[in-house]
Amino acid sequence: MRLAFSIAMRFLSSSKTQTLLIVMGIAIGVSVQVFIGSLIQGLQKDLVDTTIGSSAQITVSSSENNRVEDWQSIISEIASLDLPTDLTALSASADVPVFISSGDRTLSVLLRGLQFPESHIIYRTDSRLIDGILPESDGEIIIGKGLKDELDVNLGEAITIFTPDRTVETLKVVGVFDLDVASLNKNWLISTIGTAQSVGKLGDAVTSIEMQVNEVFRADENASVISEHLSGSALQVTDWKSQNEDLLSGLNGQSVSSIMIQVFVIIAVSLGIASVLAITVVQKSRQIGILKAMGLKDSTSSFVFLFQGLALGIVGAVVGIAFGILLIIMFSTFAVGTDGEPIIRISLSYGFVMMSALIAIGASTIAALVPARRSSKLSPVEVIRNG
Numbered sequence: 001m002r003l004a005f006s007i008a009m010r011f012l013s014s015s016k017t018q019t020l021l022i023v024m025g026i027a028i029g030v031s032v033q034v035f036i037g038s039l040i041q042g043l044q045k046d047l048v049d050t051t052i053g054s055s056a057q058i059t060v061s062s063s064e065n066n067r068v069e070d071w072q073s074i075i076s077e078i079a080s081l082d083l084p085t086d087l088t089a090l091s092a093s094a095d096v097p098v099f100i101s102s103g104d105r106t107l108s109v110l111l112r113g114l115q116f117p118e119s120h121i122i123y124r125t126d127s128r129l130i131d132g133i134l135p136e137s138d139g140e141i142i143i144g145k146g147l148k149d150e151l152d153v154n155l156g157e158a159i160t161i162f163t164p165d166r167t168v169e170t171l172k173v174v175g176v177f178d179l180d181v182a183s184l185n186k187n188w189l190i191s192t193i194g195t196a197q198s199v200g201k202l203g204d205a206v207t208s209i210e211m212q213v214n215e216v217f218r219a220d221e222n223a224s225v226i227s228e229h230l231s232g233s234a235l236q237v238t239d240w241k242s243q244n245e246d247l248l249s250g251l252n253g254q255s256v257s258s259i260m261i262q263v264f265v266i267i268a269v270s271l272g273i274a275s276v277l278a279i280t281v282v283q284k285s286r287q288i289g290i291l292k293a294m295g296l297k298d299s300t301s302s303f304v305f306l307f308q309g310l311a312l313g314i315v316g317a318v319v320g321i322a323f324g325i326l327l328i329i330m331f332s333t334f335a336v337g338t339d340g341e342p343i344i345r346i347s348l349s350y351g352f353v354m355m356s357a358l359i360a361i362g363a364s365t366i367a368a369l370v371p372a373r374r375s376s377k378l379s380p381v382e383v384i385r386n387g
Contacts, residue, residue: 004303022276023316026360029269031318033262033356035327040258042346044251048216051247052240054123054179056210057219060226063236067205074230075209081229084221089212091118094193096200096207098161099167102150109147111161111189113196113206121211125177125190132175138194138206144174144185161189161199169199170186206226217241262356266363272369273309303373309368311363320360321353 011017060078071092079090094113099106116134120126125142126134132155135141143153153159158170171191179185193206200207213219223239228237230237241248325348333340 001303005307008304009313017106018276019312022273022312022321025272026269027111027320027323027365028314028384029265030317030360031323031327032265033214034321034324034353035331036261036349037258037352037356038324038328038346039331039344040354041349042344044254045347046344047215047247051361052216054181055240056122056208057213057216057240058211058223058226058255059238060209060211060230060235060379061238062209062234064234066207067202068207068209068235069205071206071209074235076196078209078211078226081225081227083213085213085215085218087119087211087222089118089209091115091122092193092206093211094117094196094200094202094206096163096202098163098189098195098199098223100159100161106162107147107150109161109187110190110196111190111191111196111199113192113193117305119210122210123179123190123262126267128179129175130178132173135174135191135195137172139156139190139198140174141171141189141191141195142177143173144187144191145178146182146185147187147189148173148176151188167199167201171195198380200227266359269360270367273312273364275369285302299376302376305364305368305372309365309372310361312362316364317357317360321357324353324356 060068060074069073074089075092079087092115096111096113097108098111101107114123114125115124129142130145132142141159143151143159151159153173155173155175157179161169161171163169171189177185177190178187196206197203198203209223219239220241223237223242227237274276328346328348331344332346335343337343
């Protein structure tokens, strides 16, 4: 083994330009893998965060009268369940459709009574409050900046709402929020649960229990366990995956595209390595023949080229990772929006980087099998005779 390694290193050092070209080919392949893979992962995280990052990922609601009674006990039961992935948020909400009269128009909006501070994790209302304070007492609300502009209302002023049964209520505006979604900024009024329960005449009931999970793509597994636990009641459990099939299809398409790109890159790199090393066998056939005549075993001559493939793969992978990280830094620095933030926040996973490196090293070593087998079949007598 040591002799084969020594000969392999000597062969590589004797053809520096050829060795450098192979290393650069592997490095470019690895850098493309790291960059494209990280870019796709970052894009997927951005899409998921934009669509469901600030909303309930699992919802428990009533299938009969839109009321969840004894919700505190249900929350305690769910919190005690052994779920596939941890819950990061668990809170109740009371939603009541109401109307606001604005000039000669009547606006249909949704009064959302949220459980503070638990709901902050889901809707980030504390960090997305751009003016005023959060509602603390019954009768206080915060409104979206879009609705504030449309109603031309100021902090501290009261607005009058009408419920579907024509009950009139007066609520005080104590804050303004921006959820980064225009439709929500125009259609949501956020209050305490008590306010919504009073306006909607829900008594002590709520309309839903909302959750977020640690691993977003396992939300359906949690939903299944919770649904089984609540079976027999009038409650139904839904998750974001069942309600966003188009988004999931798009994410799966991105993942498949990324894998296909990486596979073709690896195939191209492997073919290049196999071709160059096969040429090396021809170039070094005289030396190999002489070494075999001096007692070099066929297996040892095979290991010479396997060690070359392994060495080229390791060096190429290290250089490729450096190139890939440099590409990520350049993209994050120059591909920015008007706010100075990156267009896509690239997600660099150390596990993915290591996997890309190991694949490159493995592919390089496997690519060396063809020239290794060819070198083992060289006859020293014929090589020396043919010069």
